[in-house]
Amino acid sequence: GKTCAPPHCVKVPRNFRLLEELEEGQKGVGDGTVSWGLEDDEDIMLTRWTGMIIGPPRTIYENRMYSLKVECGPRYPESPPFVRFVTKINLNGVHNSNGVVDTRAVAALAKWQNSYSIRVVLQELRRLMMCKENMKLPQPPEGQLFSN
């Protein structure tokens, strides 16, 4: 339970919310640097999503596209989604072995709010790529995937 006080704490039903995000993903809401959508169109639970992050310019990630899996559990959006990189990446906060994103390492996940969204998470990950500590990390060859 949370202390709710409108307008910022209206509890939106999960599916409603996810449908909205689905639509936004299809309409390209945002700056065009991340993309997201249902992994499977038939997924009526709207649980499994794929995300894509376009590596930011002037970093070592430039020109690469990073595919992710995002899972929105039953308590979404009250609870943050699980995020995992599919495309191999060397980034602080992402487990080297399986691409799982450490919730504590990403502010949007660590301090999740129900007004956040998949897009927010993806954009935050992209921002992390631009951080000084990340932007020059040596990367695996393009196209490699995590072995999970």
Next chain:
Amino acid sequence: MAENSGTDPTVDSNVVENAASDGTMIVVTVKTPKDKEEIAISEDSSVAQFKEEISKRFNAKQDQLVLIFAGKILKDGDTLNQHGIKDGLTVHLVIKTAPKTTVGGTSQSSASSSGTPQANSSINPSAVPNASTTPGTGPTPASTQPPNLLSGFGDLSSLSGMGMGSANFMEMQQQMQRQLMSNPEMLSQIMDNPLVQNMMSNPDLMRQMIVTNPQMQQLMERNPEISHMLNNPELMRQTMELARNPAMMQEMMRNQDRALSNLESIPGGYNALRRMYTDIQEPMFSAAREQFGNNPFSPSRTENREPLPNPWGPPGTSPSESRGTGASTTTTSSAGGTAPSASNPLGINASGLGNGVFGSPGMQSLMQQISENPQLMQNMLSAPYMRSMMQSLAQNPELASQGSNPTAATNPSQQQQQLMQQMLQMFAGGGGGSLTLTPEVRFQQQLDQLSAMGFINREANLQALIATGGDINAAIERLLGSQPS
């Protein structure tokens, strides 16, 4: 089953079992991080066909295109339908510019434009005067160093257009600068490098470099004339010529000095020059100094430190000398007490301006005359040596910002020239109007703030403000640090 809508069965080259596919045209928005286009395509198209259209519209090769929809990469063999791409939806496009390889390959100039300008926006300015002030030092066996730097350029180019904002870049820059500073021979080697020369021969590039330098930007904000000057390709080109050719630069400096000594003989001009110096040159010097650490040219400092002949200066030291050495500080201290008054629109206080140079009432009246009579300035302007001076003037801000501060002899000329230029522009630009922007007026707000804070010595406040170019915080430090002089 689908509606019939004037259809192209030929469009449908792909799977879609649905024979009743109608090939309806849909409009899909294709969005790149920079751009957005709406593309009409048959809804049954394959991704490959879609890419064909896109490649035309975005002017890119098909195999460079990567399409993303709803978090998935669209493969050529897929269909739009398969991914649920319908009318009005947005697809993300990434145009792959074959990283690192092409960027290096695409013409030196672009590589250098992306890689080097940012590095060089601060480096090259310093590179230039160093090359000029250490002309004789031919290529040295310091061959190990330049390659480092230049390979630094190479790496930079691969980061295609890395901007000044990147912290890492700044470090590299600073390192390079330090290296350059400490080793003049390296500089001349760098100057000899065709890459650098190439870049320097590109006015746009140079301009960009200068412009991207944050201090220059600040400077430009405060002094729009500078940006005008930068926008003048002719001037830029000349400057670059100069920069490339140290010998020529020296020559030019000598010319300038000669012209200046002529200028000095114009009463009143000197004063205005000084005024302007504090507006332009000082911030530049401090900006340059910031970048270059302290005196960047200590090795070459020994150049001609003799002050220019000073027609007005009674006691030995000419204001040029005092200006020359301590650029910011000395000037401001000698700029003391410039409280503008009605008769003295440029705010020049005879007594305050050290060494009694500006002490003569004659000067003041002349200044007043000048300010009242723009025509006088025009006349001054048309004097032949003025022409050459103006040209040199224009180049000077660059030179100045390159921190060629130590050369005392050339210093006053530069300062004067800049002041001259600003003055000229001021006057040319419409009579007395601009002249009323005395420091006091300009810093009115700051003065008020200072006095509200308890700094009641208005004159000292004004001096401090002038010295810091209107920066209140710096002025306060000045006032607190040195008892108002």
